[in-house]
Amino acid sequence: MITNAAKKFYVFLIFIFLYAPIGTLIVLSFNASKTRAKWGGFTIKWYLKLFENEAILQALFNTMLIALIASVVATIIGTIACIAIMNLKKRTRTLIIGITNIPMLNADIVTGISLMLLFISLGFKFGLGTILLSHITFCIPYVILSVMPRMKQLNPNTYEAALDLGAGPVYGFFKVVFPELLPGILSGFLMAFTMSLDDFIITHFTKGAGVDTLSTKIYTEVKKGIKPEMYALSTLIFLTVLILLLLVNRNPGDKKSEVKR
Amino acid sequence: MNKKKMLGIPYYFWAAMFIVIPLGMVFYYGLTDKTGAFTLENITAIASPEHSKALFLALLLSFIATIICLLLAYPLAMILCGMNVNQHSFIVLLFILPMWMNFLLRTLAWQTLLEKTGVINSVLTFLKLPTLNIINTPYAIILGMVYNFLPFMVLPIYNSLSKIDGNVINAAKDLGANNVQVFTKITLPLTVPGIISGITMVFIPALTTFVISKLLGGSKVLLIGNVVEEEFTQASNWHLGSGLSIVLMIFIIINMVLSAIFDKDGEGSVL
Numbered sequence A: 001m002i003t004n005a006a007k008k009f010y011v012f013l014i015f016i017f018l019y020a021p022i023g024t025l026i027v028l029s030f031n032a033s034k035t036r037a038k039w040g041g042f043t044i045k046w047y048l049k050l051f052e053n054e055a056i057l058q059a060l061f062n063t064m065l066i067a068l069i070a071s072v073v074a075t076i077i078g079t080i081a082c083i084a085i086m087n088l089k090k091r092t093r094t095l096i097i098g099i100t101n102i103p104m105l106n107a108d109i110v111t112g113i114s115l116m117l118l119f120i121s122l123g124f125k126f127g128l129g130t131i132l133l134s135h136i137t138f139c140i141p142y143v144i145l146s147v148m149p150r151m152k153q154l155n156p157n158t159y160e161a162a163l164d165l166g167a168g169p170v171y172g173f174f175k176v177v178f179p180e181l182l183p184g185i186l187s188g189f190l191m192a193f194t195m196s197l198d199d200f201i202i203t204h205f206t207k208g209a210g211v212d213t214l215s216t217k218i219y220t221e222v223k224k225g226i227k228p229e230m231y232a233l234s235t236l237i238f239l240t241v242l243i244l245l246l247l248v249n250r251n252p253g254d255k256k257s258e259v260k261r
Numbered sequence B: 001m002n003k004k005k006m007l008g009i010p011y012y013f014w015a016a017m018f019i020v021i022p023l024g025m026v027f028y029y030g031l032t033d034k035t036g037a038f039t040l041e042n043i044t045a046i047a048s049p050e051h052s053k054a055l056f057l058a059l060l061l062s063f064i065a066t067i068i069c070l071l072l073a074y075p076l077a078m079i080l081c082g083m084n085v086n087q088h089s090f091i092v093l094l095f096i097l098p099m100w101m102n103f104l105l106r107t108l109a110w111q112t113l114l115e116k117t118g119v120i121n122s123v124l125t126f127l128k129l130p131t132l133n134i135i136n137t138p139y140a141i142i143l144g145m146v147y148n149f150l151p152f153m154v155l156p157i158y159n160s161l162s163k164i165d166g167n168v169i170n171a172a173k174d175l176g177a178n179n180v181q182v183f184t185k186i187t188l189p190l191t192v193p194g195i196i197s198g199i200t201m202v203f204i205p206a207l208t209t210f211v212i213s214k215l216l217g218g219s220k221v222l223l224i225g226n227v228v229e230e231e232f233t234q235a236s237n238w239h240l241g242s243g244l245s246i247v248l249m250i251f252i253i254i255n256m257v258l259s260a261i262f263d264k265d266g267e268g269s270v271l
Helices: A002-029 A045-050 A054-086 A090-105 A108-122 A128-153 A156-164 A169-198 A201-206 A214-224 A228-260 B002-006 B009-030 B041-047 B049-082 B088-100 B103-114 B119-126 B138-162 B166-174 B179-190 B192-208 B211-216 B224-233 B238-262
Strands: none
Touching (some): A002 B049, A002 B138, A045 A228, A054 A090, A054 A169, A054 A214, A054 B002, A090 A128, A090 B009, A090 B238, A108 A128, A108 B009, A108 B192, A108 B224, A108 B238, A128 A169, A128 A201, A156 A169, A169 B088, A201 A214, A214 A228, A214 B103, A214 B211, A228 B088, A228 B103, B009 B041, B041 B049, B041 B238, B049 B138, B049 B192, B049 B224, B049 B238, B088 B138, B103 B119, B103 B138, B138 B192, B138 B211, B179 B192, B192 B238, B211 B224
């Protein structure tokens, strides 16, 4: 029993460690004093001011737009690529997967500067477009890595059976293969979306002047002091995601426990 | 069959254009000078006292951070695995959830926590304990690294632990192994892929970070990542920056080779 309590305490400590900064940010979002060094009383004014701050709202819009487009495009390209990669000969497959892993294993700073050098030499105008291309690039590996295991488990006979029974290749794919892959595709999409949302380093090197995501905006604000509206915004984002996840996670859990009973 | 292979063409094009060619450009810039002539100067520049100090410090701090992550994560993963949480995804979510709060803000929050009159010191003073003055020192950077990259150590270890067949452990116990023997002879060897994958996922970003050192180290501590970043954004010496990146990539490649040797089937991947 004692060891059991010790185990729980250890997990508790680690979660304190992981969530303490998040708690701090949430507290700061209600802090009436403008500096984060002292507590000036409870207020919700930063939440109200947030909706008047066009620069932050624009950065939020850019971040969301980039994350959404990048993860959708990466999911489509990645899933289609998975089908092709599975049908490759072993040696070519190893090569392609090796190249796919590069953006994941390589340091973000190297990926960032390599893309920056590419865009400069191609004469691209730095802005939303270059950020988007970079995000799609580092999102694709996450999609491929989560779809691939599902693809390996797939029984190829079911797809062929569908074709034999008269389904077209596209119809057969969406009716037979796609539902099997869906959990992998969804987790790949979610992973890509999260990575794109949280990215700073690659965006830092591939963004143009005047275009900001939340990360790059926070980075430029570091020296001047972070605007409290930013704390309010991140609290709102965090709580929204938390509530969504709790809702999504509750339903299947309930079903499972009912079945067990 | 041929049609299926054609499906890969958009991705192959994408990978060539945005993964292979850009890396080639880093090598091109790193191995040439401003006139375009071949030179090794940008690479040997790492030997200059200023650069080698930054590299050595980065190696040291990321090494310590990786060890701490491993020591914290392994017991945690074992406990989580033994807790019989029927939803694998829930554990993963708890570790991914913090990522939805911006990485820079989360790291900045440690300033508030660690400051001389910050939250932690207020609590310590209240408890009549000596205060902790680690902000703007290398210790704060290690803390920031551990904080940011711990989930990347927990998840692969947790994954490889949860794949261990309980019967193997029972068999070992039936054959007379005690708990320590079960751990050293069965559990630990079977989780090597997860450990290696975790080490890679923590060590590389920690080694190359420039953000954590900037936010928590004040401007006093310069890591190799900071040097490279400044060459690109402030000094605009892309040749030198690329040369130093090539040096960084040598460490990355060593790490990749190690993980390829120990983790042949990609068993220890985060997903």
